Amino acid sequence: MTDRYDPYDADRPLTMGCRCGQHASDAEHATAELRARCETSAFEAESNAFIEATLVKALFPRDAVRRRFLRAVGKGSAMAAIGSVLPVASLQAMAQEKGALEKKDLKIGFIPITCATPLIMAHPLGFYSKQGLDVQVVKTAGWALIRDKMMNKEYDATHFLSPMPMAISMGVGSNAVAMNVASIQNTNGQAITLHVKHKDKRDPKQWKGFRFAVPFEFSMHNFLLRYYVAEAGLDPDRDIQIRVVPPPEMVANLRAGNIDGYLGPDPFNQRAVFEEIGFLHLLTKDLWNGHPCCAFGTSTEFIQQNPNTFAALYRAVLTSSAMARKPENRELIAKVISPQAYLNQPETVVAQVLTGKFADGLGNIRTVPDRADFDPIPWQSMAVWMLTQMKRWGYVKGDVNYRQLAEKVFLLTNAKRTMKQLGQPVPEGAYPKFTVMGKVFDPEKPEPYLSSFAIKRT
Amino acid sequence: MAVPLKLRAALLSVLLLAVFVGAWQLATRPVASASGPALTPEQIEYQKMLGKDPGGASGTSSGFPTPAQFATTAIGHLARPFYDNGPNDKGIGLQLAYSLGRVGLGFGLAVLVAVPLGFLIGMSPLVHRALDPFIQVLKPISPLAWMPIALYTIKDSSVSGIFVIFICSVWPMLINTAFGVSGVRREWLNVARTLEVKPQRLAFEVILPAAAPTILTGMRISMGIAWLVIVAAEMLVGGTGIGYFVWNEWNNLSLTNVMFAITVIGLVGMGLDQLFARAQKAVTYAE
Numbered sequence: 001m002t003d004r005y006d007p008y009d010a011d012r013p014l015t016m017g018c019r020c021g022q023h024a025s026d027a028e029h030a031t032a033e034l035r036a037r038c039e040t041s042a043f044e045a046e047s048n049a050f051i052e053a054t055l056v057k058a059l060f061p062r063d064a065v066r067r068r069f070l071r072a073v074g075k076g077s078a079m080a081a082i083g084s085v086l087p088v089a090s091l092q093a094m095a096q097e098k099g100a101l102e103k104k105d106l107k108i109g110f111i112p113i114t115c116a117t118p119l120i121m122a123h124p125l126g127f128y129s130k131q132g133l134d135v136q137v138v139k140t141a142g143w144a145l146i147r148d149k150m151m152n153k154e155y156d157a158t159h160f161l162s163p164m165p166m167a168i169s170m171g172v173g174s175n176a177v178a179m180n181v182a183s184i185q186n187t188n189g190q191a192i193t194l195h196v197k198h199k200d201k202r203d204p205k206q207w208k209g210f211r212f213a214v215p216f217e218f219s220m221h222n223f224l225l226r227y228y229v230a231e232a233g234l235d236p237d238r239d240i241q242i243r244v245v246p247p248p249e250m251v252a253n254l255r256a257g258n259i260d261g262y263l264g265p266d267p268f269n270q271r272a273v274f275e276e277i278g279f280l281h282l283l284t285k286d287l288w289n290g291h292p293c294c295a296f297g298t299s300t301e302f303i304q305q306n307p308n309t310f311a312a313l314y315r316a317v318l319t320s321s322a323m324a325r326k327p328e329n330r331e332l333i334a335k336v337i338s339p340q341a342y343l344n345q346p347e348t349v350v351a352q353v354l355t356g357k358f359a360d361g362l363g364n365i366r367t368v369p370d371r372a373d374f375d376p377i378p379w380q381s382m383a384v385w386m387l388t389q390m391k392r393w394g395y396v397k398g399d400v401n402y403r404q405l406a407e408k409v410f411l412l413t414n415a416k417r418t419m420k421q422l423g424q425p426v427p428e429g430a431y432p433k434f435t436v437m438g439k440v441f442d443p444e445k446p447e448p449y450l451s452s453f454a455i456k457r458t
Numbered sequence: 459m460a461v462p463l464k465l466r467a468a469l470l471s472v473l474l475l476a477v478f479v480g481a482w483q484l485a486t487r488p489v490a491s492a493s494g495p496a497l498t499p500e501q502i503e504y505q506k507m508l509g510k511d512p513g514g515a516s517g518t519s520s521g522f523p524t525p526a527q528f529a530t531t532a533i534g535h536l537a538r539p540f541y542d543n544g545p546n547d548k549g550i551g552l553q554l555a556y557s558l559g560r561v562g563l564g565f566g567l568a569v570l571v572a573v574p575l576g577f578l579i580g581m582s583p584l585v586h587r588a589l590d591p592f593i594q595v596l597k598p599i600s601p602l603a604w605m606p607i608a609l610y611t612i613k614d615s616s617v618s619g620i621f622v623i624f625i626c627s628v629w630p631m632l633i634n635t636a637f638g639v640s641g642v643r644r645e646w647l648n649v650a651r652t653l654e655v656k657p658q659r660l661a662f663e664v665i666l667p668a669a670a671p672t673i674l675t676g677m678r679i680s681m682g683i684a685w686l687v688i689v690a691a692e693m694l695v696g697g698t699g700i701g702y703f704v705w706n707e708w709n710n711l712s713l714t715n716v717m718f719a720i721t722v723i724g725l726v727g728m729g730l731d732q733l734f735a736r737a738q739k740a741v742t743y744a745e
Contacts, residue, residue, distance in 0.1 A: 112709060139546045141694060141705060145615070152613040248709035274508055275711065341547035344710045346509055359507035365500060 026347075030335035031124045037329065043322075050322040054183070054376055101132055102306040106313065109140045109149055109158040111215075112343045113247050113265040114353050115186045115294035116159045118320035118374055120342050121333055127319050131312035139342075142246035143216040150299065151177050156306075157298035157313060159185060162378075163386045165297045166409050167218040172396055178300035181378045181410050182314055183321065185294040189353070189372030190221060190284040191269040192228070194261035195254055196277060199362065204232035213245035213253060213262035220293050223389040224284055225263040230455040231437055236393070237457070254278055265293070266353040266372065267345050272361070274349050279361025283371055288436040290375065292382045317376075324374040330354040380406040381432055381443035388446045394457035402446045479525050486524045523714040531714040532721070546706075548698065550719075554726060556698040560616075560691075561684045564623025568680060572628045573673065576635025577661065580669070586636065597629040601687040605694055615695045619688070626687045627680035634676025638669030670741040678734035685727045700726075 023029040037043060056066065070078050106128075110116040120137055122128055128135035138155070140146050147168060149155045165179035194201070201207065207229065214222040226236040234240055245253055250262045255277045262268075263284070272278030284291060296317050303310045323329055334351035337343050343350060352358035356371040383406035390396045433442050441449060450458065523531075539551030579586045601622050608618035642665050650664050692701025700723055707715035 136545050138697065139706070141702075145609075145695065148609045149615060152609070152615070154615060248705075251711060252708065271711070276508060339547075340706070340710075341543050344706055346710075348507060348509060352507060359504050363504065365504055365507065 027335050027339045030332040034323070034329060034332050034336060035125055050318070054318055101309045101312060103156070103309045104132065104134050106133055106135045106156040106309070107154065108135055108137050109146050109155040110137055111143065111146065111159060111247060112139055114267050114343070114350060114372060115189060115265050117333060117337060118185055118317055118324050119159050119296055120337050121324065122316050122320035124336050125320070125323070127316040131316045133309070133312055133316065147174055151175065156302060157296065160295045160297045161216055161219040162292045162295040162382070163218040163220065163223070163390065164216070165295065166383060166386060166405060169409050170396065170405065173218065179297055179409065180300050180303060181295040181297045183296050183317060183376035184292045184378050185296050185374065187290050187292055187373045187375045188283070188285040188370060190263060190265055190293055192225070192261060192263045192281040193254070193269045193272045193278040194281045196279055196361065198260060199279065202281065204229050204234060207234060208239050210260040211241040211243065211258070213243050213250050213259045213264065215247050215264060216244055217395065220291060221263045221265070223386065224287055224291070226393055227389065227436065228287060230453065235455050251275060251277070267343065267349045270349045270353050270358060271345065273359055274346065283368060285368070285370060288434065290434065295378065321374045321376040327369060378410045379432055380410045381434065383410040384443040384446055385441055388450045391458060392450055392453060392456045483525050486522050523717065527714050528717060532718050535718060550703065550722065553698060553700045553703045554722065557688050557692065557700045560620055560699065561623055561688050564620040565627050565681060565684045567624045568628040568631060569677065572631035573635050576632045577639050579632070579636040580639025593629065593632065601626040602690055602694060605691065615697065619691045619695050622691050623684045623687055627684040630679040630683065631676040635669065635673045638672025639665055641672070642668040671738060674734065674738040674741055678731065678738060681730050681734055682727070685730055689723060
């Protein structure tokens with residue numbers, strides 16, 4: 001558009017679209033460069049290995065079990081076993097002998113935030129079409145609409161907040177429809193943004209009476225914000241107000257003074273800094289490094305009816321994740337997903353989020369390379385943690401079968417069934433532990449964890 | 459020499475517009491920044507991260523747009539109104555066409571329901587009294603309050619949008635039709651009865667022409683409401699249409715584009731209203 005003829009841009013030749021002069025715009029140039037990068041055989045081998053490792057890791061969350069399994073049955077039959085559960089066999093084979101796709105024209109919903117990076121960039125980079133799919137990625141106005149459109153089957157698969165498929169599967173906040181998390185879209189990458197007028201109130205104990213926004217009730221944002229203020233001794237239901245505001249509207253509300261801050265997805269934290277109305281109080285990575293945020297998922301029905309299509313889609317998204325995880329690609333990715341059709345944001349804002357070199361709104365430039373990451377493995381212990389928080393704040397009442405729900409929603413493949421069929425001893429439990437704000441969460445003991453909190457609704 | 463009223467009014471309008479644009483220009487003119495101490499390289503980089511160009515032209519990039527910026531944006535949009543870059547990026551002309559299509563469908567359905575039903579209510583005091591409480595309760599409901607119910611039951615977001623248009627534009631037409639029909643002069647009905655006119659002929663050749671001006675007034679009000687509703691509905695449902703365009707640019711906090719969209723919405727709304735004003739004039743009769 002207008003920035004095309006900027007004579008003072010050091011990055012590209014004058015009156016040409018991009019720096020090499022062959023593309024109409026900078027975004028197209030970046031797309032072409034990324035495409036070239038992912039068409040090298042090195043990347044293909046790497047992404048294949050990455051996808052396979054992801055699958056196997058999802059099947060065997062605990063490494064000891066994986067090794068025991070492999071030692072017991074041997075590599076060949078292990079690969080066959082995995083192939084029998086998921087119609088993707090082994091990866092090298094996957095690339096050549098694909099099953100016939102049940103459905104080629106797909107609609108995938110997304111919310112314009114950087115969490116959706118792998119899902120979005122798979123479109124311009126051609127990862128979907130490479131799998132023989134004709135995918136439309138459709139920008140959606142809010143999470144409630146994502147839920148409704150998914151339940152109405154207007155979308156075949158979608159970008160979810162990772163707790164949403166669980167809430168929908170349980171029928172909390174909607175009818176119960178079985179949903180699955182195929183992969184986590186992103187880890188970290190969120191932040192608490194406060195209005196600049198609160199620059200001197202960096203201690204959450206001073207936040208009594210603040211009004212905060214989160215994108216949706218069933219979101220990591222809501223759970224993490226509640227956790228954070230509760231650790232400071234504030235009751236999130238009584239001492240502060242938490243409102244649901246769609247991410248794109250957060251900055252406008254912050255400017256208008258309707259809210260004092262938000263725990264929201266990027267690029268809207270960085271955008272508030274860009275607009276000089278907010279500053280980054282903390283990155284969610286500092287609460288729980290490696291926490292999941294958004295997920296890529298679909299309904300159980302869709303997977304059952306279209307197993308090959310689902311496998312193709314899964315491959316496309318995972319390839320994209322492999323690409324997005326590499327730091328050297330991040331700057332180009334920012335160029336690809338910033339234009340109007342996708343995030344519709346100034347490129348510098350998106351680039352600051354993805355590269356982790358950013359202005360914090362307080363006058364400092366910080367470098368946090370793992371500010372946003374795209375680790376796709378849907379650990380079930382993450383699901384168990386979300387369930388403990390849903391119960392903690394009264395979204396679900398009564399007894400919760402943590403394990404069963406986590407396995408139903410967060411694992412598309414039934415690892416245990418496979419192992420039973422192979423006459424293997426079925427391992428009990430075994431989900432990785434992690435630390436949230438210095439406190440170790442043991443997924444084996446969700447109830448004691450829950451009752452250890454002073455502020456809760458149960 | 460007397461200048462015709464029309465010309466004087468037009469002149470005054472132009473003058474008002476000029477005053478408005480002038481005030482706008484004054485209010486948004488860039489503030490000369492006091493050149494402070496020289497910035498360190500790090501500060502310069504920080505400023506760049508905020509989208510500013512230290513040492514260059516001042517004025518924040520995201521402040522309220524100036525008339526010149528607005529004009530550039532408007533020309534940019536109008537230059538290629540029908541481009542289509544996939545589902546999330548379409549030209550303003552296409553978006554308008556989507557919105558007008560939805561309004562046309564919803565409004566058309568409302569006409570099909572409201573006019574016959576209004577006739578029935580107007581002719582029969584019994585039906586009128588029976589349906590009145592329902593109409594009174596349903597009429598004041600905000601269009602967007604219907605949206606969750608529509609999405610839940612219809613299970614299709616674009617049909618839901620059309621339904622919301624329908625449900626909001628049906629009431630003024632219904633009430634006006636009933637009012638117009640019941641207000642047809644007794645003498646004319648009595649004459650028709652004396653001449654033993656058949657009911658069908660009575661409806662089409664006596665009542666309809668007599669009530670037409672009132673019915674069209676109802677339609678005009680309904681069309682105004684429908685055009686108001688479509689923007690809100692599309693902001694909620696998204697996908698396509700001028701309302702989606704506004705929402706998408708709001709995401710980007712791009713006031714220039716939002717203002718451009720508002721101007722377009724206003725102009726199209728005026729055009730629709732004029733259309734019905736013409737039709738109204740055509741059916742008006744002098745007693």
